Amino acid sequence: MTTPHRFSRQNPLTGRIRVPGDKSISHRSLMLGALAVGETTVTGLLEGEDVLATAAAMRAMGAGVERDEGGTWRIHGVGVGGLLQPERALDMGNSGTSTRLLMGLLASHPVTAAFTGDASLSGRPMGRVIEPLSRMGASFEPSPGGTLPLMMRGAHPAVPISYRLPVASAQVKSAVLLAGLNTAGITTVIEPVPTRDHSERMLAGFGAKLEIGEDDGANGKERVIRLHGEAELKPQTIEVPGDPSSAAFFIVAALVTEGSDLVIENVGLNPTRAGLVEVLRQMGGSIEEMDPREVGGEPVADLRVRHSALSGIEVDPAIAPSMIDEFPVFFVAAALANGRTTTSGLDELRVKESDRLSAMATALTAIGARVEERGDGLVIDGTGGEPLAGGGPVTTHLDHRIAMSMAIAGLASRNGVEVDDTAPIATSFPNFMALLEGAMR
Structure with a gap:
């Protein structure tokens, strides 16, 4: 049984949240x-x-x-x-x-x-x-x-x-x-x-x-x-840091939603996983690391993210492995940036839970973004900060990351975005909807 939902513009994201473990x-x-x-x-x-x-x-x-x-x-x-x-x-x-x-x-x-x-x-x-x-x-x-x-x-x-x-x-x-x-x-x-x-x-x-x-x-x-x-x-005592792939949705949401000033606590910042933060900073995103520390051999910090005017960039394919799961929501940020964003070397995205290149190109185009799909990446011409038109229902292909990415796109749209099925989100982020609503109160 599918669970459709419409996500639309609401209040800025503020306060402090903690995402689930990595x-x-x-x-x-x-x-x-x-x-x-x-x-x-x-x-x-x-x-x-x-x-x-x-x-x-x-x-x-x-x-x-x-x-x-x-x-x-x-x-x-x-x-x-x-x-x-x-x-x-x-x-x-x-x-x-x-x-x-x-x-x-x-x-x-x-x-x-x-x-x-x-x-x-x-x-x-x-x-x-x-x-x-x-x-x-x-x-x-x-x-x-x-x-x-x-x-x-x-x-x-x-x-x-x-x-x-x-x-x-x-x-x-x-x-x-x-x-x-x-x-x-x-x-x-x-x-x-x-x-x-x-x-x-x-x-x-x-x-x-x-x-x-x-x-x-x-x-x-x-x-x-x-x-x-x-x-x-030998048995261990493990404290699991917050999942950077889950934090990614809230990082992008705060960057693209006017007035947002959000702290995401206890985010794992392993260098092999933190590519998204680096790339969003290159685009002009305000992402500040507070109280950097080490937990169980993994670098961790609280991230303060504020609404920012983003500029399109050419993403170095060498950074792709360190943000491979975050590209769907990154494409949303690119769709709202000023100018063109080019990605390449992303063949791996075609064999994830869905063909994420094709799925995101189709979904973003359906809500008013300008996207060109290439063999190993997407080229996106952003709106310059203007909201996307919205629409839907967009097809998520039972892919939790497509569903959450298009939910974030809905926050930065004029008419909201209807996601065809939010049920797959539970595979990786069971409290996503509640956390998102709480951050916008």
């Missing part, structure tokens, strides 16, 4: 906690459907995963190599991260597992993970096109490999490293372009032996990660 760190906290021996405690865990799918999968494979009344999660791990064969298919819902990382985790365990997902996830390619994990000895029976439903058999013993990522992908990197945990020897991943490094930070925090360096590649320096297998992970 999704990437939440997934990894549950997985690594399940592989440690003892009790890992996690506060600030994102309790969206994607992360709950990971929690259910870890329970199905023998780990104890409980939430107490105060919101603290306690994970009783089984040790590396101790995961049990699940009795039924692992339902991943809409979560590509859960699926790809768990395939890696199980690739070096002597278990057979079936993976299923919703219609959106079942259309997403898994071949880029299947390929390196097959080299390590795991075997896969995917649906035609390399998608879910999928059956896999882990290898025991698995074989360590040295793998150069053909496409910048933190999920593929993480899947190979997680497979390496229960593999004798050294598993190596080579990154021509650095991607988000939560896995490396958290693996080291749990006690895995990692060596990270640089080698000379054909096109310059390449990042090399070496993981020593048969690791013994």
Whole structure:
């Protein structure tokens, strides 16, 4: 059942808000906690459907995963190599991260597992993970096109490999490293372009032996990660910082809504994730970091964001991996800027929950933006700060980020924007609507 909603101009965004915990760190906290021996405690865990799918999968494979009344999660791990064969298919819902990382985790365990997902996830390619994990000895029976439903058999013993990522992908990197945990020897991943490094930070925090360096590649320096297998992970106490991908919607909303002056507390600012803040500052956005600090090995700050006149820019494709999930809402900011914004190198956006380039080009055009879709990016001629016409309903293709991005566009439109379905927002940001309404009171 769909849940349409019309978003329209209201009051400025003011006061202080706190967004849910980082999704990437939440997934990894549950997985690594399940592989440690003892009790890992996690506060600030994102309790969206994607992360709950990971929690259910870890329970199905023998780990104890409980939430107490105060919101603290306690994970009783089984040790590396101790995961049990699940009795039924692992339902991943809409979560590509859960699926790809768990395939890696199980690739070096002597278990057979079936993976299923919703219609959106079942259309997403898994071949880029299947390929390196097959080299390590795991075997896969995917649906035609390399998608879910999928059956896999882990290898025991698995074989360590040295793998150069053909496409910048933190999920593929993480899947190979997680497979390496229960593999004798050294598993190596080579990154021509650095991607988000939560896995490396958290693996080291749990006690895995990692060596990270640089080698000379054909096109310059390449990042090399070496993981020593048969690791013994130690339980941790984790405080999950606010998700920068969730904060992104409120950052853009405050920048484009006249009179806004909003503080977003406890935002994770890992350099491999903070590209959006840098690019919006290049456009003239007022985003101030207050009380910078470190929490659990991750840089964190409170962000004060004020309404700003934005100017179009050419976005350096080298920054794309550090803001890949934020491009849908960035396109909204570009549509309201003064002048032309050009993006390129965004092929990855075509294989997310939807084809986000095509979906955002169509949705923004439908509400009055001037957008040209190219093979690997969008060219957007902004309104110079004038509101968009609005309209809809716009089609979100069951994609939570398209839905939230078009909600923000509605705040900067004359006639509001109707989003065809807000239900998918719950996969990553269950209290998005309530938080948005509260910031505009």
